[in-house]
Amino acid sequence: MLTGLFAGLFYLATAVLLGGLAYRIRLYWKTPAPLKIPTTPAPTTEAGAALRLAREVVLFESLFKANKWIWLFGWVFHFALLLVLIRHLRYFVNPVPELLVMAQQFGIYAGFAMVAGLAGLWARRILVPRIRYISAPSDHLMLALLVGIGLSGLTMKFIDHTDIVAVKAFFIGLMTFKWQPLPADPVLLVHLTLVAALMIIFPFSKLLHGVGLFFSPTRNQADNPREKRHLAPWAAKLEAGGGSK
Amino acid sequence: MAEMSDFLVDEGVPDPLEMPEMKRGAMEGLAPFVAKPEHQAPLGFPGALVDDWQEKAIDKMGELLGKYRSLQVYLDSCVKCGACTDKCHYFLGTGDPKNMPVARQDLLRSVYRRYFTFAGKYFPKLVGARDLTKDVLDEWYSYFHQCSQCRRCSVYCPYGIDTAEVSMAAREIMDTVGQGQKYCNEIIGKVYKIGNNLGLPKKAIESTLEGLEEELEEETGLKIRMPIDEPGCEVLLVTPSADLFAEPHIQGLMGYAKVFHEAGVSWTLSSYASEAANFGMFIGSYENMREVSLRIRKAAEDLGVKRIVFGECGHAWRVAYSFLNTLAGPFDFLDPRYPAPQHICEFTYDLMQAGRLRFDKSKNDQYRLTFHDSCNVARASRMGDMPGGQFEIPRAILRATCNHYFDMAPETIKESTFCCGGGGGLLTDDLMDIRIKGAQPRMRALQQVREDHGVTHMAAICAICKAQFTKVMPKYGFDMDAILSVHQMVANAIVMTGSIQEREIKEKSEPAAAEGQAA
Numbered sequence: 011m012l013t014g015l016f017a018g019l020f021y022l023a024t025a026v027l028l029g030g031l032a033y034r035i036r037l038y039w040k041t042p043a044p045l046k047i048p049t050t051p052a053p054t055t056e057a058g059a060a061l062r063l064a065r066e067v068v069l070f071e072s073l074f075k076a077n078k079w080i081w082l083f084g085w086v087f088h089f090a091l092l093l094v095l096i097r098h099l100r101y102f103v104n105p106v107p108e109l110l111v112m113a114q115q116f117g118i119y120a121g122f123a124m125v126a127g128l129a130g131l132w133a134r135r136i137l138v139p140r141i142r143y144i145s146a147p148s149d150h151l152m153l154a155l156l157v158g159i160g161l162s163g164l165t166m167k168f169i170d171h172t173d174i175v176a177v178k179a180f181f182i183g184l185m186t187f188k189w190q191p192l193p194a195d196p197v198l199l200v201h202l203t204l205v206a207a208l209m210i211i212f213p214f215s216k217l218l219h220g221v222g223l224f225f226s227p228t229r230n231q232a233d234n235p236r237e238k239r240h241l242a243p244w245a246a247k248l249e250a251g252g253g254s255k
Numbered sequence: 256m257a258e259m260s261d262f263l264v265d266e267g268v269p270d271p272l273e274m275p276e277m278k279r280g281a282m283e284g285l286a287p288f289v290a291k292p293e294h295q296a297p298l299g300f301p302g303a304l305v306d307d308w309q310e311k312a313i314d315k316m317g318e319l320l321g322k323y324r325s326l327q328v329y330l331d332s333c334v335k336c337g338a339c340t341d342k343c344h345y346f347l348g349t350g351d352p353k354n355m356p357v358a359r360q361d362l363l364r365s366v367y368r369r370y371f372t373f374a375g376k377y378f379p380k381l382v383g384a385r386d387l388t389k390d391v392l393d394e395w396y397s398y399f400h401q402c403s404q405c406r407r408c409s410v411y412c413p414y415g416i417d418t419a420e421v422s423m424a425a426r427e428i429m430d431t432v433g434q435g436q437k438y439c440n441e442i443i444g445k446v447y448k449i450g451n452n453l454g455l456p457k458k459a460i461e462s463t464l465e466g467l468e469e470e471l472e473e474e475t476g477l478k479i480r481m482p483i484d485e486p487g488c489e490v491l492l493v494t495p496s497a498d499l500f501a502e503p504h505i506q507g508l509m510g511y512a513k514v515f516h517e518a519g520v521s522w523t524l525s526s527y528a529s530e531a532a533n534f535g536m537f538i539g540s541y542e543n544m545r546e547v548s549l550r551i552r553k554a555a556e557d558l559g560v561k562r563i564v565f566g567e568c569g570h571a572w573r574v575a576y577s578f579l580n581t582l583a584g585p586f587d588f589l590d591p592r593y594p595a596p597q598h599i600c601e602f603t604y605d606l607m608q609a610g611r612l613r614f615d616k617s618k619n620d621q622y623r624l625t626f627h628d629s630c631n632v633a634r635a636s637r638m639g640d641m642p643g644g645q646f647e648i649p650r651a652i653l654r655a656t657c658n659h660y661f662d663m664a665p666e667t668i669k670e671s672t673f674c675c676g677g678g679g680g681l682l683t684d685d686l687m688d689i690r691i692k693g694a695q696p697r698m699r700a701l702q703q704v705r706e707d708h709g710v711t712h713m714a715a716i717c718a719i720c721k722a723q724f725t726k727v728m729p730k731y732g733f734d735m736d737a738i739l740s741v742h743q744m745v746a747n748a749i750v751m752t753g754s755i756q757e758r759e760i761k762e763k764s765e766p767a768a769a770e771g772q773a774a
């Protein structure tokens with residue numbers, strides 16, 4: 011019963027996440043950027059623009075220029091999250107590759123860093139009047155959700171252990187359609203429920219920022235408008251239609 | 256002449272970046288005059304708010320979402336991190352939270368969410384979505400005309416979200432339903448009808464140019480020409496019409512003429528395209544921006560020029576540098592050895608590099624100078640081959656023409672420059688309140704260099720900046736003529752071959768040389 015419920019939940023969540031993301035990516039891909047609008051000074055080559063994007067993704071370069079506190083908390087949160095997720099891969103691959111085993115020890119304390127980063131961001135959202143002003147309930151809920159996931163995970167890791175071999179069996183079973191029972195530990199169930207919620211919300215929320223960044227014309231365009239003519243399909247049609255003399 | 260005002264602080268200069276206290280609704284009532292039917296018609300917009308405006312507005316929003324990736328991605332991606340909240344000069348100057356870039360975007364985003372997203376359709380309260388009511392439309396009209404589209408916020412946003420893109424979309428939507436802005440739309444109409452923003456007919460321009468030619472001859476002893484509609488010239492000069500009309504712009508124009516003359520490059524203005532400015536950008540209308548741009552192409556073709564050079568104007572240079580090739584290109588009929596188009600500063604700088612211009616810097620010794628980076632030049636264009644040439648080239652020109660040059664604080668110049676407060680279609684008296692307040696960060700940075708280095712004057716390469724500063728500088732304790740054109744400095748210092756100035760210099764040095772020989 012419980013196993014079936016969670017199996018269904020995760021199939022649904024995965025479908026929504028992947029389907030939703032594919033839809034959004036397709037939408038961004040198909041929507042043209044009719045004008046050259048990189049925020050200058052900008053790299054003059056495509057390779058340079060790719061490097062600029064990479065710096066934004068890895069270092070949060072613009073954010074660093076803008077505000078050191080948000081940068082610190084945000085960067086710690088995201089990179090801890092990355093480590094945590096890498097660590098979690100062990101539930102989904104069998105056998106666990108050498109590299110992933112090595113990554114485990116780095117991941118252990120990342121859970122704390124992730125929650126600490128989130129706490130810092132949340133504190134700013136509550137304490138700084140400007141940021142409080144721009145926050146909608148969903149912005150707080152998103153943080154609550156992630157903190158909830160982090161805390162429940164840490165609880166399992168350090169206080170109320172669960173049978174992670176069984177958890178792995180359950181998820182491998184989901185992927186191979188040979189269902190295995192899920193341990194009925196309450197903390198685990200909370201953790202998994204929140205994770206499923208996160209997956210479902212992802213493609214409908216501001217969490218799209220991770221995808222959006224790659225499509226942001228002010229960051230991904232090369233600064234070469236005089237050298238290379240840039241024309242969107244709809245603008246070409248306008249031109250062909252002879253909108254003007 | 257400077258009137259004391261409440262903006263002037265006696266003790267020490269406050270930090271240009273100082274955070275204001277948040278004053279909700281501080282700028283709520285402020286809105287520019289609404290366009291009349293006769294201002295709307297030439298641009299193809301309905302004369303007054305249409306009956307089914309709400310439906311039309313949502314349709315237009317949907318259309319723009321499909322046409323502009325920037326809009327679609329930016330409305331989805333903001334995480335409300337708050338990094339941009341203290342970056343807008345209008346927020347710093349007014350404390351009105353709706354002038355924080357993210358809050359300005361949210362005026363449109365809230366409506367986007369309501370009509371175009373799952374969450375906004377079913378859980379509007381949760382995600383801050385709202386219906387498009389007349390109140391919301393009026394709020395758009397007010398606050399999207401308190402954005403100068405300067406892009407300072409986009410520098411700092413981790414995703415490069417550019418509020419200018421959002422403002423442009425909002426203005427286009429409002430135009431489409433019949434709630435246009437009088438200032439911009441009336442001006443675009445003038446360009447269509449007469450050829451320039453100021454509505455100067457060819458006759459008036461010709462007589463101005465004649466007067467200037469006489470002035471130049473008197474000053475230099477040289478026949479420096481300022482032609483208009485002269486076929487077969489090398490260069491078409493496209494310059495803001497303010498250069499033909501007002502100080503200090505006109506001194507800049509005389510500087511261009513001197514540089515062209517010294518370089519031996521023939522040039523002409525065009526009466527058909529007697530305007531560099533393109534307010535089509537401010538109202539976010541691709542079609543109108545293109546229409547204005549095509550005039551320049553047509554003028555270049557008709558006059559048979561080989562190069563197009565733009566005079567000192569910020570947003571015009573954005574349209575020219577970044578968009579002209581897209582809107583009115585390809586420019587394969589021009590001389591491929593030069594970028595099309597070129598900025599007058601690039602033109603002058605290249606000659607300097609080739610050692611073909613001589614300057615007597617002492618002619619500018621009465622100025623202790625700083626430079627205002629205009630937003631559209633700084634954050635939306637380039638000069639020369641290298642990223643950042645838009646900062647270095649004008650400075651190189653100023654340093655070559657003036658002995659006393661000082662930059663303002665680093666966090667207020669180059670890519671972090673503060674808008675003059677009058678860009679983006681705000682340069683109109685009905686918005687004077689926000690113009691004065693929005694100039695505050697720039698003015699404070701200027702007060703700082705006055706304090707630290709005794710700076711007396713500021714040069715700029717934008718007609719809007721110059722016009723705005725002429726008006727607002729007195730409010731901050733500066734003379735209205737403390738703003739200069741960059742090519743005014745060139746005009747003052749240049750020593751032209753065969754000119755009176757050249758002879759004077761020779762006479763000064765020759766007796767000395769003669770003495771030297773005698774000894």
Ligand code: HEM
Pocket residue numbers: 066067068070073080083084085087088131132135149152153156217219220221223334335336413
């Ligand atoms: C390419 C991937 C990603 C990049 C480059 C990225 C970047 C950023 C940046 C620069 C911020 C703003 C600073 C901050 O508040 O931390 C941010 C905020 C945020 N990110 Fe990401 N992110 C990515 C993926 C993700 C993912 C996968 C998640 C969630 C599972 C996530 C969750 C969040 C949340 C919740 C916030 C808002 C924090 C707040 O409320 O202040 N991000 N992200």
Ligand code: HEM
Pocket residue numbers: 091094097098101117118120121122124156159160161162163164165166167168171172174177181201205
């Ligand atoms: C289906 C997906 C997931 C499963 C099956 C899962 C399962 C688990 C389990 C069993 C633990 C306990 C580890 C132990 O006792 O050693 C754990 C810990 C944790 N989980 Fe998850 N989790 C999932 C997704 C996530 C996601 C998406 C996040 C973050 C947003 C997350 C964050 C954490 C954290 C921070 C910890 C504690 C530190 C650590 O062990 O790395 N989990 N998770």
Ligand code: SF4
Pocket residue numbers: 342343344345354355356359401402403404405406407408409417418419
């Ligand atoms: S573009 Fe400039 S004026 Fe507009 S919100 Fe951003 S910083 Fe403010």
Ligand code: SF4
Pocket residue numbers: 332333334335336337338339340356357411412413414415416
């Ligand atoms: S900096 Fe960008 S993501 Fe952050 S609140 Fe401003 S617009 Fe949104």
